[in-house]
Amino acid sequence: MDGIYQRSLDGDITRDDALSLIESNPFQLFEVADRLRKEIVGDEVTFVVNRNIDITDQCMIKCAFCSFRNSIGYEMTIEEILESVREAKDAGATEICIFGGVMPHMDVDYYSEIIGSIKRNFDIELHALSPVEIYHTARASEMSTFDTLKSLKKAGLDTLTGASAEILVDQVRDQICPDKVKTEQWINIIKEAHKLGIPTTSTIMYGTVETWSDRIDHLLILRDIQRETGGFTELVPMTFLNENNMAGSRSAGVSGMEDLMLHALARVILGRDIPNIQASWIKIGTRMAQVALCCGANDLGGTMMEDKISIAAGASHGEYLPLMEMNKIIKAIGRIPVQRTTTYGRV
Numbered sequence: 001m002d003g004i005y006q007r008s009l010d011g012d013i014t015r016d017d018a019l020s021l022i023e024s025n026p027f028q029l030f031e032v033a034d035r036l037r038k039e040i041v042g043d044e045v046t047f048v049v050n051r052n053i054d055i056t057d058q059c060m061i062k063c064a065f066c067s068f069r070n071s072i073g074y075e076m077t078i079e080e081i082l083e084s085v086r087e088a089k090d091a092g093a094t095e096i097c098i099f100g101g102v103m104p105h106m107d108v109d110y111y112s113e114i115i116g117s118i119k120r121n122f123d124i125e126l127h128a129l130s131p132v133e134i135y136h137t138a139r140a141s142e143m144s145t146f147d148t149l150k151s152l153k154k155a156g157l158d159t160l161t162g163a164s165a166e167i168l169v170d171q172v173r174d175q176i177c178p179d180k181v182k183t184e185q186w187i188n189i190i191k192e193a194h195k196l197g198i199p200t201t202s203t204i205m206y207g208t209v210e211t212w213s214d215r216i217d218h219l220l221i222l223r224d225i226q227r228e229t230g231g232f233t234e235l236v237p238m239t240f241l242n243e244n245n246m247a248g249s250r251s252a253g254v255s256g257m258e259d260l261m262l263h264a265l266a267r268v269i270l271g272r273d274i275p276n277i278q279a280s281w282i283k284i285g286t287r288m289a290q291v292a293l294c295c296g297a298n299d300l301g302g303t304m305m306e307d308k309i310s311i312a313a314g315a316s317h318g319e320y321l322p323l324m325e326m327n328k329i330i331k332a333i334g335r336i337p338v339q340r341t342t343t344y345g346r347v
Protein backbone atom coordinates (compact mmCIF):
# COMPACT_ATOMS: atom_id res chain seq x y z
CA MET A 1 0.00 0.00 0.00
CA ASP A 2 3.01 2.35 0.20
CA GLY A 3 2.78 2.98 -3.55
CA ILE A 4 -0.91 3.91 -3.24
CA TYR A 5 -0.16 6.19 -0.27
CA GLN A 6 2.46 8.13 -2.21
CA ARG A 7 0.43 8.30 -5.43
CA SER A 8 -2.54 9.66 -3.47
CA LEU A 9 -0.38 12.38 -1.93
CA ASP A 10 1.02 13.17 -5.37
CA GLY A 11 -2.48 13.30 -6.91
CA ASP A 12 -1.69 10.39 -9.21
CA ILE A 13 -4.32 7.77 -8.29
CA THR A 14 -5.66 6.21 -11.50
CA ARG A 15 -8.94 4.48 -12.22
CA ASP A 16 -7.08 1.14 -12.24
CA ASP A 17 -5.54 1.89 -8.83
CA ALA A 18 -9.01 2.58 -7.44
CA LEU A 19 -10.47 -0.59 -8.96
CA SER A 20 -7.63 -2.67 -7.53
CA LEU A 21 -8.27 -1.21 -4.06
CA ILE A 22 -11.83 -2.52 -4.17
CA GLU A 23 -10.46 -6.02 -4.78
CA SER A 24 -7.86 -5.75 -2.02
CA ASN A 25 -8.14 -6.40 1.71
CA PRO A 26 -10.50 -3.68 3.03
CA PHE A 27 -8.55 -3.34 6.27
CA GLN A 28 -5.45 -2.38 4.29
CA LEU A 29 -7.57 0.21 2.46
CA PHE A 30 -8.81 1.60 5.80
CA GLU A 31 -5.27 1.77 7.14
CA VAL A 32 -3.89 3.67 4.15
CA ALA A 33 -6.89 6.04 4.14
CA ASP A 34 -6.37 6.79 7.83
CA ARG A 35 -2.66 7.47 7.26
CA LEU A 36 -3.55 9.83 4.41
CA ARG A 37 -6.11 11.63 6.57
CA LYS A 38 -3.49 12.15 9.29
CA GLU A 39 -0.91 13.42 6.80
CA ILE A 40 -3.32 15.72 4.90
CA VAL A 41 -5.55 17.21 7.62
CA GLY A 42 -4.15 15.96 10.95
CA ASP A 43 -6.13 14.88 14.00
CA GLU A 44 -8.78 17.58 14.13
CA VAL A 45 -12.37 16.58 13.41
CA THR A 46 -14.53 19.47 12.30
CA PHE A 47 -18.27 20.04 12.54
CA VAL A 48 -20.69 22.89 11.92
CA VAL A 49 -23.53 24.10 14.15
CA ASN A 50 -26.36 24.39 11.68
CA ARG A 51 -30.01 23.80 10.95
CA ASN A 52 -31.64 22.18 7.94
CA ILE A 53 -34.87 23.80 6.83
CA ASP A 54 -36.83 21.72 4.34
CA ILE A 55 -39.09 24.42 2.91
CA THR A 56 -41.45 22.15 0.97
CA ASP A 57 -41.97 18.44 0.35
CA GLN A 58 -43.84 19.03 -2.91
CA CYS A 59 -41.72 18.15 -5.92
CA MET A 60 -42.34 17.63 -9.61
CA ILE A 61 -39.20 15.56 -10.25
CA LYS A 62 -40.04 12.14 -8.78
CA CYS A 63 -36.65 10.53 -8.13
CA ALA A 64 -36.99 6.79 -7.47
CA PHE A 65 -34.85 6.93 -4.32
CA CYS A 66 -36.77 9.81 -2.74
CA SER A 67 -38.96 9.21 0.32
CA PHE A 68 -39.56 12.86 1.05
CA ARG A 69 -41.67 13.99 -1.92
CA ASN A 70 -45.38 14.29 -1.18
CA SER A 71 -47.82 15.61 -3.76
CA ILE A 72 -50.20 16.94 -1.11
CA GLY A 73 -47.45 18.19 1.14
CA TYR A 74 -46.57 21.48 2.82
CA GLU A 75 -44.82 24.68 1.78
CA MET A 76 -43.41 26.93 4.50
CA THR A 77 -44.23 30.62 4.54
CA ILE A 78 -41.47 33.21 4.85
CA GLU A 79 -42.59 33.86 8.45
CA GLU A 80 -42.26 30.16 9.30
CA ILE A 81 -38.83 30.01 7.69
CA LEU A 82 -37.66 33.08 9.62
CA GLU A 83 -38.96 31.57 12.86
CA SER A 84 -36.94 28.41 12.19
CA VAL A 85 -33.85 30.53 11.53
CA ARG A 86 -34.45 32.44 14.77
CA GLU A 87 -34.58 29.15 16.73
CA ALA A 88 -31.36 28.04 15.05
CA LYS A 89 -29.62 31.33 15.89
CA ASP A 90 -30.75 30.96 19.51
CA ALA A 91 -29.17 27.48 19.54
CA GLY A 92 -25.87 28.97 18.30
CA ALA A 93 -26.10 27.99 14.61
CA THR A 94 -23.71 29.64 12.16
CA GLU A 95 -25.26 28.01 9.08
CA ILE A 96 -28.73 27.52 7.65
CA CYS A 97 -29.24 24.86 4.95
CA ILE A 98 -32.29 25.34 2.77
CA PHE A 99 -33.54 22.21 1.03
CA GLY A 100 -36.82 21.04 -0.44
CA GLY A 101 -38.62 19.92 -3.54
CA VAL A 102 -38.76 21.68 -6.90
CA MET A 103 -42.01 23.20 -8.18
CA PRO A 104 -42.79 25.27 -11.30
CA HIS A 105 -43.49 28.50 -9.34
CA MET A 106 -40.03 28.51 -7.77
CA ASP A 107 -38.32 31.16 -9.85
CA VAL A 108 -35.55 33.60 -9.06
CA ASP A 109 -37.93 36.01 -7.32
CA TYR A 110 -39.30 33.22 -5.12
CA TYR A 111 -35.86 32.17 -3.86
CA SER A 112 -34.49 35.73 -3.74
CA GLU A 113 -37.28 36.68 -1.36
CA ILE A 114 -36.50 33.78 0.97
CA ILE A 115 -32.75 34.30 0.81
CA GLY A 116 -33.00 38.09 1.09
CA SER A 117 -35.39 37.92 4.06
CA ILE A 118 -33.06 35.59 5.96
CA LYS A 119 -29.96 37.66 5.23
CA ARG A 120 -31.65 40.96 6.10
CA ASN A 121 -32.76 39.63 9.47
CA PHE A 122 -29.90 37.42 10.57
CA ASP A 123 -26.12 37.31 10.47
CA ILE A 124 -25.82 33.68 9.37
CA GLU A 125 -24.22 31.70 6.54
CA LEU A 126 -26.76 30.58 3.96
CA HIS A 127 -26.00 27.22 2.37
CA ALA A 128 -28.83 26.44 0.00
CA LEU A 129 -30.20 24.85 -3.18
CA SER A 130 -28.25 22.64 -5.57
CA PRO A 131 -27.78 22.33 -9.35
CA VAL A 132 -31.23 20.78 -9.85
CA GLU A 133 -32.95 23.78 -8.22
CA ILE A 134 -30.73 26.19 -10.15
CA TYR A 135 -31.63 24.47 -13.43
CA HIS A 136 -35.40 24.67 -12.81
CA THR A 137 -35.26 28.16 -11.29
CA ALA A 138 -33.49 29.33 -14.45
CA ARG A 139 -36.17 27.73 -16.64
CA ALA A 140 -39.00 29.20 -14.56
CA SER A 141 -37.39 32.63 -14.84
CA GLU A 142 -36.39 32.32 -18.52
CA MET A 143 -32.81 33.08 -17.57
CA SER A 144 -29.50 31.27 -18.00
CA THR A 145 -28.26 29.21 -15.07
CA PHE A 146 -25.25 31.56 -14.82
CA ASP A 147 -27.47 34.64 -14.46
CA THR A 148 -29.70 32.76 -12.01
CA LEU A 149 -26.71 32.00 -9.79
CA LYS A 150 -25.56 35.61 -10.09
CA SER A 151 -28.99 36.89 -8.95
CA LEU A 152 -29.17 34.47 -6.04
CA LYS A 153 -25.66 35.43 -4.96
CA LYS A 154 -26.72 39.07 -5.04
CA ALA A 155 -29.76 38.18 -2.91
CA GLY A 156 -27.42 36.69 -0.28
CA LEU A 157 -26.70 33.06 -1.20
CA ASP A 158 -23.30 32.27 0.33
CA THR A 159 -22.70 28.69 -0.72
CA LEU A 160 -24.51 26.19 -2.92
CA THR A 161 -24.96 22.55 -1.92
CA GLY A 162 -23.52 19.87 -4.16
CA ALA A 163 -26.66 17.78 -3.75
CA SER A 164 -28.45 16.28 -6.79
CA ALA A 165 -25.16 14.72 -7.93
CA GLU A 166 -26.30 11.25 -6.82
CA ILE A 167 -24.04 9.21 -9.14
CA LEU A 168 -22.63 11.22 -12.04
CA VAL A 169 -23.10 8.46 -14.62
CA ASP A 170 -26.07 8.94 -16.94
CA GLN A 171 -26.88 5.22 -17.23
CA VAL A 172 -27.36 5.20 -13.45
CA ARG A 173 -29.27 8.51 -13.42
CA ASP A 174 -31.62 7.16 -16.11
CA GLN A 175 -32.65 4.46 -13.63
CA ILE A 176 -32.88 6.39 -10.37
CA CYS A 177 -33.58 10.00 -11.35
CA PRO A 178 -34.40 10.21 -15.09
CA ASP A 179 -36.01 13.67 -14.78
CA LYS A 180 -33.16 15.26 -12.89
CA VAL A 181 -30.28 17.25 -14.41
CA LYS A 182 -27.93 15.05 -16.42
CA THR A 183 -24.27 14.59 -15.49
CA GLU A 184 -23.06 17.31 -17.85
CA GLN A 185 -25.67 19.81 -16.63
CA TRP A 186 -24.73 19.17 -12.99
CA ILE A 187 -21.05 19.69 -13.80
CA ASN A 188 -21.70 22.89 -15.77
CA ILE A 189 -23.82 24.49 -13.04
CA ILE A 190 -21.27 23.61 -10.38
CA LYS A 191 -18.47 25.12 -12.47
CA GLU A 192 -20.55 28.26 -13.05
CA ALA A 193 -21.08 28.61 -9.30
CA HIS A 194 -17.37 28.24 -8.64
CA LYS A 195 -16.60 30.77 -11.37
CA LEU A 196 -18.91 33.25 -9.62
CA GLY A 197 -17.09 32.70 -6.32
CA ILE A 198 -19.87 30.58 -4.82
CA PRO A 199 -18.21 27.59 -3.11
CA THR A 200 -20.11 24.30 -3.07
CA THR A 201 -19.96 20.98 -1.33
CA SER A 202 -19.65 17.83 -3.40
CA THR A 203 -21.75 14.76 -2.70
CA ILE A 204 -22.14 11.12 -3.66
CA MET A 205 -25.37 9.20 -3.01
CA TYR A 206 -24.45 5.51 -3.24
CA GLY A 207 -26.13 2.17 -2.68
CA THR A 208 -28.95 2.04 -5.22
CA VAL A 209 -28.14 0.38 -8.55
CA GLU A 210 -24.62 1.63 -9.31
CA THR A 211 -21.41 -0.43 -9.32
CA TRP A 212 -18.05 0.32 -7.71
CA SER A 213 -16.83 1.31 -11.14
CA ASP A 214 -19.60 3.98 -11.34
CA ARG A 215 -18.67 5.28 -7.89
CA ILE A 216 -15.04 5.54 -8.93
CA ASP A 217 -15.97 7.42 -12.12
CA HIS A 218 -18.05 9.80 -10.00
CA LEU A 219 -15.18 10.51 -7.59
CA LEU A 220 -12.77 11.07 -10.50
CA ILE A 221 -15.20 13.60 -12.04
CA LEU A 222 -15.28 15.49 -8.72
CA ARG A 223 -11.48 15.45 -8.58
CA ASP A 224 -11.25 16.82 -12.13
CA ILE A 225 -13.69 19.67 -11.38
CA GLN A 226 -11.75 20.54 -8.23
CA ARG A 227 -8.47 20.68 -10.16
CA GLU A 228 -10.08 23.13 -12.56
CA THR A 229 -12.00 25.39 -10.14
CA GLY A 230 -10.92 24.72 -6.54
CA GLY A 231 -14.50 25.47 -5.49
CA PHE A 232 -15.43 22.34 -3.50
CA THR A 233 -15.24 22.62 0.27
CA GLU A 234 -15.73 18.93 1.04
CA LEU A 235 -17.17 15.59 -0.04
CA VAL A 236 -20.38 14.44 1.66
CA PRO A 237 -20.94 10.70 1.16
CA MET A 238 -24.63 9.82 1.56
CA THR A 239 -25.58 6.19 1.89
CA PHE A 240 -28.91 5.20 0.29
CA LEU A 241 -31.74 4.71 2.80
CA ASN A 242 -34.36 2.37 1.42
CA GLU A 243 -37.62 2.97 3.28
CA ASN A 244 -40.68 4.48 1.63
CA ASN A 245 -39.21 4.87 -1.83
CA MET A 246 -39.42 3.07 -5.18
CA ALA A 247 -35.68 2.26 -5.34
CA GLY A 248 -36.07 0.44 -2.03
CA SER A 249 -37.56 -2.54 -3.87
CA ARG A 250 -34.37 -2.82 -5.96
CA SER A 251 -31.78 -2.26 -3.26
CA ALA A 252 -31.65 -2.58 0.50
CA GLY A 253 -28.69 -0.21 0.56
CA VAL A 254 -25.09 -1.19 1.32
CA SER A 255 -23.48 -2.93 4.29
CA GLY A 256 -21.54 -1.05 6.97
CA MET A 257 -18.36 -2.45 5.44
CA GLU A 258 -19.20 -0.86 2.09
CA ASP A 259 -19.97 2.46 3.81
CA LEU A 260 -16.47 2.40 5.29
CA MET A 261 -14.87 1.37 1.99
CA LEU A 262 -16.58 4.29 0.24
CA HIS A 263 -15.22 6.82 2.75
CA ALA A 264 -11.74 5.27 2.59
CA LEU A 265 -11.69 5.10 -1.20
CA ALA A 266 -12.82 8.73 -1.43
CA ARG A 267 -9.91 9.76 0.79
CA VAL A 268 -7.43 7.88 -1.41
CA ILE A 269 -8.81 9.21 -4.73
CA LEU A 270 -9.43 12.80 -3.61
CA GLY A 271 -6.15 13.04 -1.66
CA ARG A 272 -5.11 16.64 -1.22
CA ASP A 273 -7.56 17.85 -3.92
CA ILE A 274 -10.66 17.66 -1.70
CA PRO A 275 -9.12 17.32 1.76
CA ASN A 276 -12.37 17.25 3.75
CA ILE A 277 -14.42 14.05 3.80
CA GLN A 278 -17.57 14.03 5.89
CA ALA A 279 -18.92 11.15 7.96
CA SER A 280 -22.65 11.93 8.00
CA TRP A 281 -23.89 10.77 11.41
CA ILE A 282 -27.51 11.31 10.41
CA LYS A 283 -27.18 8.78 7.57
CA ILE A 284 -24.88 6.14 9.10
CA GLY A 285 -25.34 6.75 12.84
CA THR A 286 -22.87 8.17 15.34
CA ARG A 287 -21.12 4.85 16.06
CA MET A 288 -20.50 4.10 12.39
CA ALA A 289 -19.47 7.74 11.88
CA GLN A 290 -16.80 7.28 14.57
CA VAL A 291 -15.42 4.31 12.64
CA ALA A 292 -15.59 6.21 9.32
CA LEU A 293 -13.53 8.95 10.99
CA CYS A 294 -10.88 6.27 11.51
CA CYS A 295 -11.08 5.18 7.84
CA GLY A 296 -10.30 8.46 6.09
CA ALA A 297 -13.01 10.93 7.12
CA ASN A 298 -12.25 14.12 9.09
CA ASP A 299 -15.58 15.93 9.45
CA LEU A 300 -18.72 15.03 11.39
CA GLY A 301 -21.11 17.27 9.46
CA GLY A 302 -23.72 19.43 11.14
CA THR A 303 -25.74 19.44 14.34
CA MET A 304 -28.78 19.66 11.99
CA MET A 305 -31.74 20.23 14.37
CA GLU A 306 -34.01 18.56 11.80
CA ASP A 307 -33.70 16.45 8.65
CA LYS A 308 -37.10 15.45 7.35
CA ILE A 309 -35.54 14.00 4.19
CA SER A 310 -33.43 11.33 5.94
CA ILE A 311 -36.14 10.56 8.51
CA ALA A 312 -38.66 9.91 5.71
CA ALA A 313 -36.24 7.37 4.20
CA GLY A 314 -35.86 5.47 7.46
CA ALA A 315 -32.90 7.14 9.20
CA SER A 316 -33.20 6.30 12.88
CA HIS A 317 -30.24 8.11 14.38
CA GLY A 318 -32.10 11.24 15.54
CA GLU A 319 -32.24 14.69 14.01
CA TYR A 320 -30.17 16.79 16.40
CA LEU A 321 -26.72 16.37 17.88
CA PRO A 322 -25.95 19.31 20.15
CA LEU A 323 -22.44 20.75 20.17
CA MET A 324 -21.53 19.02 23.45
CA GLU A 325 -22.49 15.65 21.97
CA MET A 326 -20.39 16.34 18.88
CA ASN A 327 -17.42 17.08 21.12
CA LYS A 328 -17.97 13.88 23.13
CA ILE A 329 -18.22 11.65 20.04
CA ILE A 330 -15.01 13.07 18.60
CA LYS A 331 -13.00 12.97 21.83
CA ALA A 332 -14.07 9.35 22.37
CA ILE A 333 -11.95 8.32 19.37
CA GLY A 334 -8.95 10.31 20.56
CA ARG A 335 -9.34 13.20 18.10
CA ILE A 336 -9.69 16.94 18.51
CA PRO A 337 -13.12 18.57 17.96
CA VAL A 338 -13.13 21.88 16.08
CA GLN A 339 -16.24 23.91 15.31
CA ARG A 340 -16.06 25.23 11.75
CA THR A 341 -17.91 27.56 9.42
CA THR A 342 -19.52 26.32 6.20
CA THR A 343 -16.31 26.95 4.27
CA TYR A 344 -14.04 25.37 6.88
CA GLY A 345 -12.97 28.52 8.67
CA ARG A 346 -12.83 28.30 12.46
CA VAL A 347 -15.64 29.63 14.62
Ligand code: SF4
Nearest residue numbers: 059061062063066101
Ligand atom coordinates in the same frame (compact mmCIF):
# COMPACT_ATOMS: atom_id res chain seq x y z
S1 SF4 B 1 -34.74 13.86 -4.34
FE1 SF4 B 1 -35.23 16.07 -4.46
S2 SF4 B 1 -35.57 16.42 -6.64
FE2 SF4 B 1 -35.76 14.21 -6.33
S3 SF4 B 1 -37.98 13.84 -5.97
FE3 SF4 B 1 -36.99 14.10 -3.95
S4 SF4 B 1 -37.25 16.26 -3.46
FE4 SF4 B 1 -37.59 16.04 -5.67
